[in-house]
Amino acid sequence: MSMIAAFYGGKSILITGATGFLGKVLMEKLFRTSPDLKVIYILMRPKAGQTLQQRVFQILNSKLFEKVKEVCPNVHEKIRAIYADLNHSDFAISKEDMQELLSCTNIVFHCAATVRFDDPLRRAVQLNVTATQQLLLMASQMPKLEAFIHISTAFSNCNLKHIDEVIYPCPVEPKKIIQSMEWLDDSIIDEITPKLIGDRPNTYTYTKALGEMVVQQESGNLNIAIIRPSIVGATWQEPFPGWVDNLNGPSGLIIAAGKGFLRAIKATPMAVADVIPVDTVVNLTLAVGWYTAVHRPKSTLVYHCTSGNFNPCNWGKMGIQVLATFEKIPFERAFRRPYADFTSNNFMTQYWNAVSHRAPAIIYDFYLRLTGRKPRMTKLMNRLLKTLSLLEYFINRSWEWSTYNTEMLMSELSPEDQRVFNFDVRQLNWLEYIENYVLGIKKYLLKEDMAGIPEAKQHLKRLRNIHYLFNTALLLIAWRLLIARSQMARNVWFFIVSFCYKLLSYFRASSTLKV
Numbered sequence: 427m428s429m430i431a432a433f434y435g436g437k438s439i440l441i442t443g444a445t446g447f448l449g450k451v452l453m454e455k456l457f458r459t460s461p462d463l464k465v466i467y468i469l470m471r472p473k474a475g476q477t478l479q480q481r482v483f484q485i486l487n488s489k490l491f492e493k494v495k496e497v498c499p500n501v502h503e504k505i506r507a508i509y510a511d512l513n514h515s516d517f518a519i520s521k522e523d524m525q526e527l528l529s530c531t532n533i534v535f536h537c538a539a540t541v542r543f544d545d546p547l548r549r550a551v552q553l554n555v556t557a558t559q560q561l562l563l564m565a566s567q568m569p570k571l572e573a574f575i576h577i578s579t580a581f582s583n584c585n586l587k588h589i590d591e592v593i594y595p596c597p598v599e600p601k602k603i604i605q606s607m608e609w610l611d612d613s614i615i616d617e618i619t620p621k622l623i624g625d626r627p628n629t630y631t632y633t634k635a636l637g638e639m640v641v642q643q644e645s646g647n648l649n650i651a652i653i654r655p656s657i658v659g660a661t662w663q664e665p666f667p668g669w670v671d672n673l674n675g676p677s678g679l680i681i682a683a684g685k686g687f688l689r690a691i692k693a694t695p696m697a698v699a700d701v702i703p704v705d706t707v708v709n710l711t712l713a714v715g716w717y718t719a720v721h722r723p724k725s726t727l728v729y730h731c732t733s734g735n736f737n738p739c740n741w742g743k744m745g746i747q748v749l750a751t752f753e754k755i756p757f758e759r760a761f762r763r764p765y766a767d768f769t770s771n772n773f774m775t776q777y778w779n780a781v782s783h784r785a786p787a788i789i790y791d792f793y794l795r796l797t798g799r800k801p802r803m804t805k806l807m808n809r810l811l812k813t814l815s816l817l818e819y820f821i822n823r824s825w826e827w828s829t830y831n832t833e834m835l836m837s838e839l840s841p842e843d844q845r846v847f848n849f850d851v852r853q854l855n856w857l858e859y860i861e862n863y864v865l866g867i868k869k870y871l872l873k874e875d876m877a878g879i880p881e882a883k884q885h886l887k888r889l890r891n892i893h894y895l896f897n898t899a900l901l902l903i904a905w906r907l908l909i910a911r912s913q914m915a916r917n918v919w920f921f922i923v924s925f926c927y928k929l930l931s932y933f934r935a936s937s938t939l940k941v
C-alpha cells in the first residue's frame with residue numbers, strides 16, 4: 427500500500443489554480459490514488475461566461491478525468507468550488523466559505539499564478555506576491571493545517587547560472603513592493619519596472635522570486651515547502667501520455683512549427699531543454715506534501731523539479747524529433763510544410779523573420795484580399811514573432827539546478843511510493859516522450875481526428891509540389907533576367923549548354939560503339 431496515497435485519505439485539501447494546467451493534473455492524481463479523500467476545495471472564479479459549476483463540470487467531463495470517474499464515481503461530490511478572485515484584497519470569499527476553509531483545511535497546494543511574460547508589474551505582483559501573502563495569512567488561521575505547498579518556478583532565479591535549493595533574496599523587500607503598488611500610478615510603475623527586475627527577463631520570474639521571499643518571511647509556525655518546476659510539458663505516463671491543454675512553454679511553438687508558420691527560431695541547439703512532464707511535477711508535489719506534513723522539516727525546504735541534471739536533452743535534439751514526428755503525424759491544413767531551422771545571431775534572425783515569416787504572410791494576405799477575404803496572416807505572424815522574442819531568453823541559455831532535496835526525498839520513499847508517485851526522470855525516453863507530446867497536441871489541443879492523417883499527408887505533398895514549382899519558376903525568371911543583362915552570364919550559359927551537348931554526344935557515341 428502506498429503511504430502517500432493513504433496519507434491523503436480522509437483529508438480536506440485546498441487547491442488554488444485548480445483550473446490551470448498543473449492544477450487539473452494534481453486534482454486528477456489525488457482523486458485517482460486517494461479516492462477516499464474527504465474533499466478538495468478549489469478557489470476559482472467564473473470565466474468566459476461559465477459559472478463555477480459549469481467549469482467544474484467541464485473539467486470532470488474531460489478525457490483527463492475518465493479514469494477518475496471509474497475509481498471514484500462520486501468525484502463531483504468531493505469537489506467544493508469556492509468563489510474566489512485572487513486579485514481581490516480578501517479574495518472576495520464569502521464569510522461562510524471562509525469559515526469552512528479555515529476550520530477544515532488540512533493541506534494547501536498553492537498553484538495559482540499569472541504565468542504571462544508580458545504582464546505589467548502591478549498585475550504580476552498582485553497575483554504572484556500579494557495573493558501568496560494573503561493565502562499564507564489564511565493558512566496561519568487554519569488549526570488543522572498540516573502542510574502548505576507553494577509552487578514556484580525553477581526560473582525564479584534565472585539571473586544565476588547555478589541555482590541551489592535555497593531562497594535567494596531580491597534587493598527590494600517584497601513588502602515594500604506590495605506597498606508601493608498601492609500608491610504608485612501605472613506610468614511610474616512601468617518606468618521603474620526594468621530597474622526592479624534587473625537582470626531577469628520579465629515580471630513573471632521576478633514576481634515568482636518575490637513570492638518565494640514572502641513564503642519564507644510569512645512562514646511562522648507553518649510546515650511549508652516550495653517546489654520549483656522548470657518548463658512544464660505534456661504528461662509522460664499518467665493518466666495517459668501526451669495530455670496537454672494550453673499553449674504555454676513549448677506547446678505553442680510546436681503548433682506553430684507543425685502548421686508551417688514557424689520557419690526559423692533563434693535558439694542554441696546545444697542549450698539544455700529543461701522540460702519536465704506535468705505528471706512528474708504532480709508526483710513530486712504530492713510526495714512533498716506528505717513528507718512536509720509527516721516529517722515536519724525544521725526549515726522551509728525547496729525542491730527542484732528539473733530534468734537537466736538527471737537526463738539532459740537539448741533544444742537541437744528536441745527540434746529534430748519534433749520535425750521527425752510531423753512526418754508521421756502531420757497537423758491538418760498546414761500553411762506551409764513543417765520545416766524550421768535554428769538561427770544563431772540577431773542578423774540571421776532578422777533576415778529569416780523577413781524572408782520566412784513576414785514575406786509569406788504579406789503574400790498570403792494579398793491573396794486573401796484578392797479573393798475577397800479578410801487578411802489575417804500578418805497579424806498572426808506578428809503575434810508569433812512577439813512570442814518568439816519573449817521565449818528567446820530561455821532557449822539560448824543553460825542552467826544548473828542542484829537537486830539535493832529532491833534526491834533525498836526520492837530515497838525516503840518506499841518502493842511502492844517510488845512506483846505510484848514516480849518523479850525519477852532518469853527513466854524518461856525523450857524520443858518517445860516528444861512523439862507522444864506532438865500526438866497529444868494534435869489530439870487534445872488542436873482536437874484533430876487521427877483519421878485525417880492521410881489527407882493531411884496529401885496536403886503536405888501538394889504544398890511540397892507548390893514549393894518546388896514556385897522555386898523553379900523563381901530561378902528561371904532570375905536566370906532569364908541575368909542573361910538579358912550580363913555578357914558574363916550569357917557566356918556561362920553557352921558554356922553549360924555546349925558542355926551538356928558534348929557530354930550527351932559522347933554517351934551516344936560510346937553506346938553506339940558497344941552495340
Ligand SMILES: CCCCCCCCCCCCCCCCCCCCCCCCCCCCCC(=O)SCCNC(=O)CCNC(=O)[C@H](O)C(C)(C)COP(=O)(O)OP(=O)(O)OC[C@H]1O[C@@H](n2cnc3c(N)ncnc32)[C@H](O)[C@@H]1OP(=O)(O)O
Pocket residue numbers: 541542543544579580581656657658673674675676677678679680682683691695696742744745746748749766767768809812813816817820821
Ligand atoms: C545541432 C543541430 C541543430 C539542428 C536544428 C534543427 C532545427 C529544428 C527546429 C525545429 C523547431 C521545431 C519546433 C520547436 C520545438 C521546440 C522549441 C520549443 C521552444 C520552447 C521554448 C519554451 C520556453 C519556455 C520558458 C518557460 C520558462 C518559465 C517557465 C514557467 O515558469 S511559466 C510557464 C511558461 N509561461 C509561458 O509560456 C507563457 C508565455 N505566454 C505569454 O506570456 C503570452 O501568452 C504571450 C506569448 C505574451 C502572448 O500574449 P498575447 O496577449 O499576444 O496573446 P494571448 O496570450 O492573449 O493569446 C493570443 C493568441 O495567441 C495564442 N498563444 C498564447 N500563447 C502562445 C504561445 N506560447 N505560442 C503560440 N501561441 C500562443 C493564444 O492561444 C491566442 O490565440 P487565439 O485565442 O486564437 O487568439
Ligand SMILES: NC(=O)C1=CN([C@@H]2O[C@H](COP(=O)(O)OP(=O)(O)OC[C@H]3O[C@@H](n4cnc5c(N)ncnc54)[C@H](OP(=O)(O)O)[C@@H]3O)[C@@H](O)[C@H]2O)C=CC1
Pocket residue numbers: 442443444445446447448449469470471472473510511512513536537538539540541553577578579580634654655656657658659672674675
Ligand atoms: N507551466 C509551466 O511551464 C510552469 C508553471 N509553473 C508554476 O506552476 C503553477 C501553475 O502553472 P500553470 O498551471 O501552468 O498555469 P495556468 O496558467 O495554466 O494556471 C493558472 C491558474 O491560476 C488561476 N488564476 C489566475 N488568476 C487568478 C485569479 N485572479 N483568481 C483565481 N485564480 C486565478 C487560473 O485560473 P483561471 O482558470 O480562472 O484563469 C488557473 O487556474 C504556477 O504557479 C506557475 O508559476 C512553474 C514552472 C513552469
